[in-house]
Each structure stands twice: as structure tokens, then as C-alpha cells.
Amino acid sequence: MADDGSAESSTWPMPKFRFEVDLGTELKGVAFQEVSGMDVENQLIEYRKSNSPLFSTEKMPGIAKYGNVTMKRGVFVNDATFWNWHAQIQMNTIKRRTVLIKLLDESGAVTMQWQLNNAWPTKITSTDLKSDGNEIAIDTLEIAHESLTIKNN
Template identity: 35%
Template sequence: MAYVYPYKKHNYIVLIDSKEVGGFSEVNAGDITIDPIEYREGIHPVNTVLKQPGLVKYGNVTLKWGLATATELMTWLQSTVDGTCERKTITIQLCDDLHKVVAEWEVINAWPTKYTPTDFNATSNEIAIESVELAHEGIKRIKP
């Protein structure tokens, strides 16, 4: 059997409502946690608690990008600040070395919850990086 190498994580595309709004230097898709519910029935013969799945919680998605002239994310953030809270679908696509999409995740009903501007340092020659955190109502893998 031939050995199959795992995919590299540096080649990805982020779509917001099916549109590429720029390149992102880093994406953290958050985590999924399912709280256990513990209970015990009084007549249960085993002296232990039983567990079943409870509420599902999704960690925020963080997008980081180099400061440029694109303003779509700031416009989206401002609409949330203004009270309209436009929810969008975020798609994260992982690509192989030939830029073919090999895995895909969909973030459902996302909206900006935190914005972090770049820090400023006159003695640095690093790229100016902004970031935004997105709250959402679920993430699912839609392509194996």
C-alpha cells in the first residue's frame, strides 16, 4: 500500500458569503465542545453516574490579515456596531499542492464580535496585522 502524506496547512482559501475578500495570513477555526450531562437514577444498580451529551459550544473563529486597502471586513464590523448584525457564512477551504480543494469547512451565521488593529512600532519592519473574531452558530466539515 502506498503511503499517503497528510495535507499541509499553509494553502487555504477563506470565502465570506461565497466571495474571496482578501488573503488571510492565519485562520483559527475555534473548537467544538459538547458538555456532558451527568445524572444518576436512584434504582440504578451500578454506583456511578451516567452521562449523555448536552449543549454544544463553538469557539470563535479568528481571521488575521496584513493591513491593506480592502475594507469589506471593517464595513461588516461597523454594521454590527451600528446594530444591524449581518450574519454571514464563512467557508474555509484547504488546498493541496496543486491548489485543488481537498477539505472544506462551513461556519454558520457568523458575525464579528472582536476587532484587534495592528500595533505600531517605529523600530519594527514587520507587516501590520489586523484580526477579527467571529462568533457563530456552528461549524461543519462539508467536504471530506
């Protein structure tokens, strides 16, 4: 059957260039240049049952391990939002937040959402400076979190 372009028959992968990030209560819809590292991995447990006739191990899923999410955005005048959040970290005291990463369609509606639970900034890398460069200044924020959930609309 030919695709006539109607909404019922066209199913295309979503482009990844239109997205926004909510970093908590006062940080809604922050524009980032890049978001990466949204991954999860289960540790592997190898176990051999005592009554198994095979002389090999059985592989079972173990504890889930979530990678840190890295976000890059331009530096703006009088904007120290990331640095202020990072400054709240003290010994065993962390202001954790729920971070939402939203993939948007052409009308701006949310089509897919990644939720980072109990997130906090673990590293901030400020831009490098070059007297002969013409690039924009970019800050990099690395966020640690305890779990990642995905919602499809």
C-alpha cells in the first residue's frame, strides 16, 4: 500500500533536534545545544544452579546502573543557574531534583519524555577561551541520577 502522506499511514522516526529540558521548579524549558548519556545498564550475575545438568552458568539481571547525563548550552550574561545549583552541594547534603528532557514535535507538543529522578550536578565544565576563535561560549553540565523513566505520548 502506498503512503499518501496522511497522518494515519505515515509513521516516521522523530527528529532529535527539537527538545527542551526542565531542571526543576524555577528552571523550565531551558534550551540546550546537546544532551547525551541517557542510558541504563543491568549488571550481570552469573549463577550455576546446583541441580543443573549443564556444566555452565545461568546469566541473570542484577542491579541497574544509570550513566551520568551530559548537557551542553551556551553561556549567557548574568546567568549562573548551574553554578548556583552546584554551590548548594555540601558534604552529604545535595539538593536533588527531578529533571525532564522532552522531545518535541513540529507543533511544540511533547512526544517523548525522559525523567531523571533524584538528579544533582556532579560536574560543571566552563568554556575554553581563545583569542582567535569565533565560536560561542559553551558550558557543560554533568548530572548524576538514581533512575531513568521514559514516557511516550
